[in-house]
Amino acid sequence: MRQITRTRAASICSLSLLAALTAACGNDNNHSSNNSESPSASASTNASSPAASEQSKDPVTISLTEPDLGRVWKDDNAATKELETRTNVNLKVTMYPNNDFNSKYTVLAASGDIPDLSRLGGFDYQNYADQGLFMDLTDLIDKYGPNLKQNIPADLWDLTKYKGKQFVIPYENVAGKEVPVVRKDWLDKLQLKAPTNLDEFEAMLKAFTFNDPDGNGKNDTYGMGITNSYSETFMPIFGAYGIAPGLFGGSTPMASYVKDNTIVPVAVSPEYKAALEYIKKLWDEKVVDPELFTIKSDQALQKVAQGKIGYFNAWWSIAPQQLTQQLKMNEIVPEAKWDPILPGLTGPDGKSGMYSFGNVGAGMAISAKSKHPEEAIQFLDYLSTQEGWELARLGVKGTHYTEWTAPRTDEGQKAYDEKWLDPLSQIVSRVDLVQKLGEATKDPVEIENNRFINAASSYTLYQDVFYGVPLTDEHKTYGADVAKFEEEMFIKFVTGKESLDKWDDYVEAWKKKGGKSVLDSKVAKYNELKGTQMVSGV
Template structure:
């Protein structure tokens, strides 16, 4: 297959190609009009590229929904909401991508050749999405201030009970020595980020480790003989009671139920938490501020605490990463070959480095063939040139060393790619890729809202946790047709081979 058209032919037969992706670097603007990539794909691939950045979160989903309603979807675009993806398939807005796979052999072999993962985006035998493998799954952990442990004569907690006692000491015994009551044992928020992890129904990623300690992490129990949602398990109630205990003891930031992830990051960097939930990438981004604010501090990664029966898990994850789709309108217009050429170019070589790392010798260098970011160029500048990096990155070892290098700050050494591997290895993560084949219920938002609001009320003490109140909560699931959702999930998981 030819990856580059001759210059004259490419100029004479330009294909307009619109690509819309969520911003890889929200801190930075879109690439400038004179971006070298625009020129190269025009000259070498015969493509007139038009790139648009989607807003993060629900705003991006809403933007795509509005474009679909106007029959104006981009030619190639990223989808982060599986409910939206399913809806677009049903509406006939997406094109099958089966025919593209042989046109980009290298990319297909490394990214789209897993038949089981392709099932996640298959309807009636047709593959409607380019489902990438995950490259950064399971990078979350609980981090503890080792310097505070040492000061108070404490050991790193290994069980829920030890966690509680350490959290109380960090809250009540002035570990920062400033004479003020301004520290908390634990910092976490209600967050449903799905970057390689699955938040499940309820309180999101930052509290899955509690449910994991009771053997009920994630949405479903995957028990082929008695399949059900985990929230029906008595241990789900016990895990919620533990979170309520943290709240009542005032060892968790009281703003946990309303603040955002950005607020959490500001506060742990300020030194307000003895333990906090964070990704390796988020830690890397905040270390400079953290050590500037907390001289002499030291952080340690904790394994997930064990529950009363010795169980532990940081949470659940999926082997599926980013998802890209092609609009039916683009395929009908004959743009399939151009899309395949562009994606194959982005996969390796010149395209990989330009999209993934930016401008050579300006944004990055290659000592010992390891891409190394030039941190002297602020992310608000160099980030513009890598807004499409997820199309390129593939998680190879040199890439991971480049993205997560050794950092020396505050007199401490952090080897970030080793910490990434440690988080994946010691988190006892549970593979729940099958969750992604479960179609969203027609009233999915109502289901999620009902479960989350009730669990927050239980955890905050706004509702008592008793046999009567918990029974009312479970009975109320009927009002959002949860049983039908549960039955449909079981059927889909069995048919797809995830429930045996």
């Protein structure tokens, strides 16, 4: 499993970040709200309109389709009109609801009549690339996209190559999304420090469960609980053993890592078994909420908000937004304070880490039939400049905002609240500018959000070796059954309904369920795309 240490923090202002992350969580889409003094643009970034020297030419029409990601399209959007003027284009934009976008786009692709520009989630372009729908952008980017090439990290360009061709311009995602969090006020009351390893973590959970951390004289708290998915809450433990199982299918089913030229599936690895043994010990010690495997997410959140849980691991926004702002936990439990566990939990071999959600949030493809591919690239290239990025995300300076650190103007806030101000902000990413925007904020609410955003980006991240590799036919056939079997056996092993002495039987059953067929097919596909000679690890 590839390890990624994210040193570039994702300090992204809360409101528009939440909208983007919710839509992307997968696509993380992955993210700005308040404004700060504009950071100086890179000296090599051309912030002028790509058509500045050609304004005598008639503007060209460029069609574009994208998921709405919580936005609405407004034809008379002043920011869009200004963007069209600066780039000498007329935009014809169609947005579909997030949950309907893929089905709508599949119909377009089947007809062979797609827009000039398509914003597709993650690696979805791979589903269509072999149909000849998209243009190889390599030469166009070299010639017309200097800012795109400079501002998008090199590893994203490499990740999004398909059979040696560059069919999309990648949209950078922030790979670290989740944070292990703890009741800081409970730690203080029990005179404990935040845990740094699994032994200290176990001791903390015991104290939170049995030492009356809320001081009500009742035995009614648990060290570990959940807010959404129980597989998430165990992720830092798996990370302490150097693995990330992929959330039982989640966004990267059949999560695997490389060892000695061999691709090993996490769910049947020795490290996974060791992590299971540790988790079972916690279960047997009764420091885990006994409803953890059965409770619904809204009920779990309420239990946490009522002050019954001392630790959970989940999306960065749960503690500062859902618990504090939406569920108003501090009105229920005034003393409650949540802190990220930093730098993370270290395991017996000194490893520590979290699940990587991947750094490719989307991809912009250009139709092979486009009559204006050069202008399309120039348009996207302008969006990658600081000037273009500000306009697409924040609106017209002086109308929608004044300075980055200042609140939006009344007009800008109204436009943002009505969700039509920044629909083009999801086309080209500038994570570095988003970070500077977050660092400059003076809003205490957003400062609190950024504590958790930055924590999520600070952990070592374990990336599935198959990240970006298209699903195989075998995976489509057997993958869901294999994932379901993994989940069922995880619960049985942890709760003791199945002894870990039967581990070898589990591995053999996993193979027969289709695990080996899926793995072998994915390894073959990996070798085909990467030009390697990896072998299957089961």
